[in-house]
Amino acid sequence: MDIAEVAKVSGLPASTLRYYEEKGLIKSYGRNGLRRLFSANVVERLALISLGRNAGFSLEEIYEMFTPDGPVINRELLLAKADELENKIAELTAMRDGLNHAAVCKAPNHFECPKFLRFLRIAGKNKVRQPSKLKKGDL
Template identity: 30%
Template sequence: MSEISVGQLARRAGVSVATLHFYEQKGLIHSQRNAGNQRRYNRRMLRRVAVIKTAQRLGFSLREIAEMFRELGEQQDITKDNWQQLSVRWHQALTERIEAMQRLRDELNTCIGCGCLSMDNCRLRNPDDALGEQGSGPVLWEGGES
């Protein structure tokens, strides 16, 4: 038997039934209805749930995971090659996030003991001086942005 109930999938995947329903609502897993109108999941969904949980543990949102699945072509199976693709991509994404967090941490060093939160001086308050490029003074107020 290649199809299992939502309870069986939940037990084997180590997640709640509500979590599975939520994943399905988000299009991350799929089921079919049997003659009694009950959800039945292909066993391949176990691997999909494992991938979802792993990606969440790495900090990816369900929206990002759904996008990754879309890029894999919405296939039901997550093959070894798919896993290779995903893990390489996740490694790169995590590296970029770590670097971004390290930059933020370094910028926070200048704020410690300061408290000015100045648009002129604080790089965390005004990253890359984005508003400075639009002119000096209260550019948001004068620019008519609402």
């Protein structure tokens, strides 16, 4: 399959395929003119990469799973990622519930609503990226 066919089948742009090849995640076996050629199993490998990316794995973590004999999955890493996803789901669920409540809350002012204030306290405990501090002479 040439790179255009792989891009069409996988839904990934050719630039991503070239980047994945540069990082060693996929490998072309030759060229047809200027187009890279890939074996048909590259689509399966790209699906595994997409699954890993969607689950929160870095490209480096995914790269480590690939061996010459095929993918080797680190089960402990899978369990750790599953725990991370579970925590993220809980955070997002709480956020959704808080926003839904705020949208229909009958309090005249949201700061008079005990449930909204609890929501704010929870949100305040989550680490938010703080802007870097300006140093003298930065302006």
